[in-house]
Amino acid sequence: MQPFQLLAFDLDGTLVDSAPDILPALNQMMARLGKAQVSLMQVQHWLGNGMAMLIKRALTGELYPSRYDAREFEQAQQLFIGFYRQSNGSATRLFDQVPQVLARLSQHYPLAVVTNKPRQFTEPLLQHLNIAHLFQAVWCADDVARAKPEPDMLLALARQQELLPADILLVGDSENDIFAARAAGMPVIALSYGYNHGQSIAHSKPDLVLESFSQLPDAISSLEQER
Numbered sequence: 001m002q003p004f005q006l007l008a009f010d011l012d013g014t015l016v017d018s019a020p021d022i023l024p025a026l027n028q029m030m031a032r033l034g035k036a037q038v039s040l041m042q043v044q045h046w047l048g049n050g051m052a053m054l055i056k057r058a059l060t061g062e063l064y065p066s067r068y069d070a071r072e073f074e075q076a077q078q079l080f081i082g083f084y085r086q087s088n089g090s091a092t093r094l095f096d097q098v099p100q101v102l103a104r105l106s107q108h109y110p111l112a113v114v115t116n117k118p119r120q121f122t123e124p125l126l127q128h129l130n131i132a133h134l135f136q137a138v139w140c141a142d143d144v145a146r147a148k149p150e151p152d153m154l155l156a157l158a159r160q161q162e163l164l165p166a167d168i169l170l171v172g173d174s175e176n177d178i179f180a181a182r183a184a185g186m187p188v189i190a191l192s193y194g195y196n197h198g199q200s201i202a203h204s205k206p207d208l209v210l211e212s213f214s215q216l217p218d219a220i221s222s223l224e225q226e227r
């Protein structure tokens with residue numbers, strides 16, 4: 001039995017359902033650009049690779065945008081930032097049992113957030129949802145050169161906390177989390193209820209897949225037994 005030294009959490013789709021606030025911001029942006037509105041399900045499928053990719057996906061309607069107009073993208077990004085600043089937090093909810101389980105885990109482990117969300121949206125959201133005080137560290141995509149699925153944020157977290165990546169457990173919802181954890185040499189648990197481009201997260205082969213956040217304490221213990 002070897003306990004983990006820190007638990008790191010993805011934000012969007014793992015701790016919070018943020019798509020209901022991102023949808024209106026994206027649609028206000030699309031309206032200003034004279035483009036067709038997008039649906040909640042499209043937003044859920046497009047989340048996970050950060051703001052710039054979300055906007056490119058909305059502008060092109062493609063999950064892997066091949067070509068986009070760079071000037072239109074710059075304008076879209078400025079519009080989105082303004083609109084999402086206004087909507088961020090209004091309809092975003094913590095998933096079931098998240099605050100209770102985080103509070104319980106925080107008595108045994110340091111906790112961190114590792115998110116592709118820009119810092120200007122992450123910090124106000126954690127404050128608004130009253131969970132900011134539970135985290136010792138918060139790493140956002142704009143703190144490093146490369147967002148998840150690259151391991152930059154996870155490795156920066158390990159260095160900052162003076163821990164080995166193998167002693168940190170990542171909890172996420174998308175293939176970007178699984179790939180980043182694998183590249184960093186971190187174990188990873190996935191929640192199946194989040195945003196994963198409409199695909200089953202089991203395909204990305206995390207160490208464990210959970211249906212509910214309430215299963216997390218037992219799942220952590222079982223991984224610790226195997227270490």
Ligand SMILES: O=C(O)COP(=O)(O)O
Nearest residue numbers: 011012048049050115116
């Ligand atoms: O901004 C996004 O794409 C979502 O970021 P996260 O899933 O890494 O929290």
